[in-house]
Amino acid sequence: MNTSGDIAYQNLRTSFPPYLPPPEFAPTSGFKLTKKLQFPIMISTNCRRNEFKSSSYRVRNSSLMFQYMMPEDDGNGDENFESFGHWIHVSLSLFPGVSYSWWNLDEDKQVQIGAAKRITVYLALRRMWKLVWDSNRWVLLVAFGALTMAAISEISMPNILADSIFSASRGKTTVFARKFHLLVFLSITSGICSGLRSGCFGLANIILVKRLRELLYSAIVFQDISFFDKETVGNLTSRLGADCQQLAHIIGNNINLITRNALQATGALAYLLTLSWPLAISTLVICSVLSAIFLLYSRYVMRTAKLTQEFAACAHDVARESLTLVKTIRIYGTERKEVGRYKQWLDRLAFISTRESAAYGLWNMSFSTLYRSTQVFAVLLGGIAILSGQTSAEQLTKYVLYCEWLIYATWRITDNLSSLLYSIAASETVFQLMDLLPSEQFLCKGVKLPELMGHIQFVNVSFHYHLRDMLLEHINITIRANEVVALVGPSGCGKSTLVNLLLRLYEPTNGQIFVDGIPLWELDIRWLREKIGYVEQEPNLFHMDIKSNIRYGCPMNTTQEDIELAAKQACAHEFISSFPNGYDTIVDDNLLSGGEKQRIAIARAILRNPAILILDEATSALDSESEHFVKDTIFALKDNRGGQKTIIVIAHRLSTVVAADKIFVMDRGQVIEIGNHEELLRKDGYYARLVKVHNKHPD
Numbered sequence: 232m233n234t235s236g237d238i239a240y241q242n243l244r245t246s247f248p249p250y251l252p253p254p255e256f257a258p259t260s261g262f263k264l265t266k267k268l269q270f271p272i273m274i275s276t277n278c279r280r281n282e283f284k285s286s287s288y289r290v291r292n293s294s295l296m297f298q299y300m301m302p303e304d305d306g307n308g309d310e311n312f313e314s315f316g317h318w319i320h321v322s323l324s325l326f327p328g329v330s331y332s333w334w335n336l337d338e339d340k341q342v343q344i345g346a347a348k349r350i351t352v353y354l355a356l357r358r359m360w361k362l363v364w365d366s367n368r369w370v371l372l373v374a375f376g377a378l379t380m381a382a383i384s385e386i387s388m389p390n391i392l393a394d395s396i397f398s399a400s401r402g403k404t405t406v407f408a409r410k411f412h413l414l415v416f417l418s419i420t421s422g423i424c425s426g427l428r429s430g431c432f433g434l435a436n437i438i439l440v441k442r443l444r445e446l447l448y449s450a451i452v453f454q455d456i457s458f459f460d461k462e463t464v465g466n467l468t469s470r471l472g473a474d475c476q477q478l479a480h481i482i483g484n485n486i487n488l489i490t491r492n493a494l495q496a497t498g499a500l501a502y503l504l505t506l507s508w509p510l511a512i513s514t515l516v517i518c519s520v521l522s523a524i525f526l527l528y529s530r531y532v533m534r535t536a537k538l539t540q541e542f543a544a545c546a547h548d549v550a551r552e553s554l555t556l557v558k559t560i561r562i563y564g565t566e567r568k569e570v571g572r573y574k575q576w577l578d579r580l581a582f583i584s585t586r587e588s589a590a591y592g593l594w595n596m597s598f599s600t601l602y603r604s605t606q607v608f609a610v611l612l613g614g615i616a617i618l619s620g621q622t623s624a625e626q627l628t629k630y631v632l633y634c635e636w637l638i639y640a641t642w643r644i645t646d647n648l649s650s651l652l653y654s655i656a657a658s659e660t661v662f663q664l665m666d667l668l669p670s671e672q673f674l675c676k677g678v679k680l681p682e683l684m685g686h687i688q689f690v691n692v693s694f695h696y697h698l699r700d701m702l703l704e705h706i707n708i709t710i711r712a713n714e715v716v717a718l719v720g721p722s723g724c725g726k727s728t729l730v731n732l733l734l735r736l737y738e739p740t741n742g743q744i745f746v747d748g749i750p751l752w753e754l755d756i757r758w759l760r761e762k763i764g765y766v767e768q769e770p771n772l773f774h775m776d777i778k779s780n781i782r783y784g785c786p787m788n789t790t791q792e793d794i795e796l797a798a799k800q801a802c803a804h805e806f807i808s809s810f811p812n813g814y815d816t817i818v819d820d821n822l823l824s825g826g827e828k829q830r831i832a833i834a835r836a837i838l839r840n841p842a843i844l845i846l847d848e849a850t851s852a853l854d855s856e857s858e859h860f861v862k863d864t865i866f867a868l869k870d871n872r873g874g875q876k877t878i879i880v881i882a883h884r885l886s887t888v889v890a891a892d893k894i895f896v897m898d899r900g901q902v903i904e905i906g907n908h909e910e911l912l913r914k915d916g917y918y919a920r921l922v923k924v925h926n927k928h929p930d
């Protein structure tokens with residue numbers, strides 16, 4: 232790459248990072264910045280276009296923002312010709328439809344979201360209408376009743392207004408008084424009805440957003456765990472927040488205003504037709520032209536809406552992630568990098584919004600021009616009609632007033648229609664998520680056994696995560712009821728995954744898991760999970776008091792004494808009691824140490840007196856003394872508290888596993904050794920080697 236081109240390119244990248252491809256896709260030679268850095272500046276089409284196209288950066292869309300690079304001048308170039316070509320290029324870029332048009336949108340994202348099923352305006356409206364109607368139909372009935380009354384009152388007023396003025400000018404006192412009283416009556420009616428209309432539609436907004444969020448949230452919560460592996464939390468919360476709010480405007484604002492203005496427009500048109508049909512038709516023609524322009528504009532709005540929605544969700548996701556990991560960011564000093572990452576999405580949002588605003592400006596310009604020309608046209612035609620004695624000044628006044636109403640109503644309709652289409656476009660992803668069927672696990676009612684013994688069998692089980700290689704291969708293990716077993720093996724060999732399969736968080740790719748002789752998928756999974764106590768490596772706490780955190784998800788009624796006993800067994804009572812508010816202290820994920828969180832999670836698992844207890848590195852953050860105490864208590868619980876327990880322990884510390892009845896040694900997704908501590912030592916295999924290493928470097 233030549234030096235000047237290289238530096239220039241780097242400068243451009245620094246200034247406009249989202250709009251230029253990364254350096255590996257940059258033109259390699261023969262490019263320099265032109266002298267004319269005028270708006271809009273572009274990337275020359277002679278550069279390595281195909282490479283640009285194949286990259287994730289769409290130069291076609293973005294280049295047209297501000298950059299202009301031309302092949303390096305060999306010294307013989309014709310300046311005038313270059314300038315002329317430049318301006319042609321610039322002028323053409325202002326028109327939509329040209330491949331390098333300024334109006335082209337950054338549609339990389341659309342490719343990704345293209346899977347979202349298209350929804351028609353009718354279907355979206357019907358769904359939203361039903362949501363409000365089913366919750367409170369009276370709100371809608373009163374709202375539409377008030378809307379109709381207000382619209383009729385308002386549209387009658389210009390006619391009566393003109394009648395009053397002209398009756399006064401003609402000295403007809405009685406007529407004037409009657410019209411004046413009518414005006415007062417209509418003013419009061421329209422005032423009351425408008426207030427009622429706004430209030431009821433506001434209420435419909437609230438109902439709709441609440442129902443949308445309820446339904447969307449419950450649709451999301453009941454998805455398979457693998458769904459959450461694919462979707463980001465920020466994306467989902469953005470759908471629940473901003474997108475639902477956007478959708479709620481459809482009934483409360485858009486439909487409300489569109490219906491009101493449609494009624495007013497119909498009334499105005501009816502009056503116009505009675506006044507003068509040629510004038511009415513000329514106004515109609517102008518309204519039709521406006522509608523045609525609006526159609527073009529609305530199609531553009533639909534596309535910008537979807538992109539805005541997606542980019543906003545991505546920005547939200549980045550912000551959520553950065554704020555959640557703020558400590559890591561501070562420690563690694565990556566604040567600026569994170570701001571840059573967030574800004575990248577804001578830039579893309581601004582890119583779309585700029586075009587959207589420009590399109591809105593154009594649309595408003597067309598409207599204003601046509602609106603004014605209607606008035607000019609009316610005065611011209613009306614003036615000719617008055618001069619030739621075909622119409623009166625009163626009729627012309629009424630005509631001009633109603634003409635204004637008609638055009639104004641048309642503008643309000645189209646304006647709200649564009650906002651409606653914007654929301655409908657945003658509704659696609661929301662409805663798509665809402666329509667997801669709950670996980671199979673919640674749809675089928677499985678078998679509930681009278682008692683869970685805790686006999687577990689993995690028969691030829693294989694498994695891989697979505698888009699990953701096979702992780703577990705042909706696992707055949709048996710865990711007898713009331714046995715304590717340990718899973719041992721190097722990090723990443725699939726120990727936690729094995730447990731995830733037992734909890735049915737994922738389904739095996741092959742093979743079957745049996746619990747008490749029944750295939751796992753035949754059992755009522757909620758019932759089974761009630762009987763399992765699970766403590767994960769990095770337990771999470773909810774933002775609520777410690778007592779509620781320990782009691783969380785417990786299927787039976789518990790007293791304060793039960794909670795305290797469980798906390799004592801988990802070695803948690805002492806530190807909880809040291810807090811000023813004891814068990815009522817509000818905690819969350821950030822307010823306790825790792826070891827404290829683990830102890831609360833262990834207390835939570837002990838409290839529910841499970842038939843199967845799974846401890847996945849559950850004591851890894853505890854000091855040795857507490858770990859031994861907790862381990863001894865848990866093992867002692869085995870035959871205690873009204874029922875036996877099968878205990879599965881995953882641990883790296885060998886001190887935790889030596890007491891197990893059976894140890895499964897895993898490596899690269901396979902169980903390679905089975906036996907108790909002594910048996911495995913005698914085998915002198917992988918486990919024995921682990922013990923030797925451990926004895927050399929005890930933790």
Ligand SMILES: Nc1ncnc2c1ncn2[C@@H]1O[C@H](COP(=O)(O)OP(=O)(O)OP(=O)(O)O)[C@@H](O)[C@H]1O
Pocket residue numbers: 460696697699702721722723724725726727728729
């Ligand atoms: N949700 C997931 N999606 C894709 N891959 C995953 C997922 N969860 C775990 N993995 C991958 O599966 C492999 C096994 O993970 P697993 O947590 O079962 O290992 P482990 O033996 O419990 O490790 P450790 O002892 O470090 O906890 C890892 O390579 C991990 O990256």
